[in-house]
Amino acid sequence: MTAKIIDGNALARQIRSEVAVRAAKLVTAGCTPGLAVILVGEDPASTVYVRHKVKDCEESGIRSILDRLPADTTEEALLARVRELNADPSVHGVLVQLPLPKHMDSHRVIEAIAPEKDVDGFHVSNAGALMTGTPRFRPCTPYGVMRMLDHAGVKLDGVEAVVVGRSNIVGKPQAMMLLERNATVTICHSRTRDLAEHCRRADVLIAAVGRARMITGDMVKPGAVVIDVGMNRIPDGPDAGKLCGDVDFDSVSKVASAITPVPGGVGPMTRAMLLVNTIEAAERAAGRG
Missing domain, CATH: 3.40.50.10860 (Leucine Dehydrogenase, chain A, domain 1)
Incomplete structure (x- = not known):
């Protein structure tokens, strides 16, 4: 099996084009x-x-x-x-x-x-609104992940999703967004016992822990969709200085059905969703949202 690549650069370009249309309408108004x-x-x-x-x-x-x-x-x-x-x-x-x-x-x-200008979605009132199902701004990285899953045609209703990472910026809001879509969600972290066993249960595996190539092919369920949020620089060895994610791309791409690359995956989507949040804020301010 060779995984389908979910191209964040291409999807981000599409989203920027959509935002440009909305921005032009606001400027006209x-x-x-x-x-x-x-x-x-x-x-x-x-x-x-x-x-x-x-x-x-x-x-x-x-x-x-x-x-x-x-x-x-x-x-x-x-x-x-x-x-x-x-x-x-x-x-x-x-x-x-x-x-x-x-x-x-x-x-x-x-x-x-x-809070009404917090387009990063980090303010506690926006975090709380997401938790209670009434979000104003969704944090850009997990928001981008959801758009990527939708773009790839991944059905989330009832699936087993595992998020590796528990940060306020990615891990926790990512879990909330997956729950909104009726996934069954497990949050793992650095102290999770038998992390590999949890990961192998996932139909959708999202790695956001900040450790280079931590998720390897033997930790992934065959056919799973793998989203790599990590962005790390390899400290030494033949690849020293190169960017890599939290996922060992070479081994995981042989097992997964779809995977995001690093770079060119979640990173461009994070920036694209910042634009989406900004245009939504402007539309609300103009009475159009």
């Missing part, structure tokens, strides 16, 4: 969608992510506002800027790029973002 991104410091990975997000906005007809703040910016100064953006009616989404410098409290900063 007198509302230009706006996303503000705050980058504190010069973290190399964050700088790349933000550059991609700005480019995605330009391609999709969304006005981007990029605030680059020095690493020694005080937390109070950052909070003051967030409050300014909250109050700006031309800004529909506010995103503070993580991680923040160590002297800042990320939770406090995220909670300062107005």
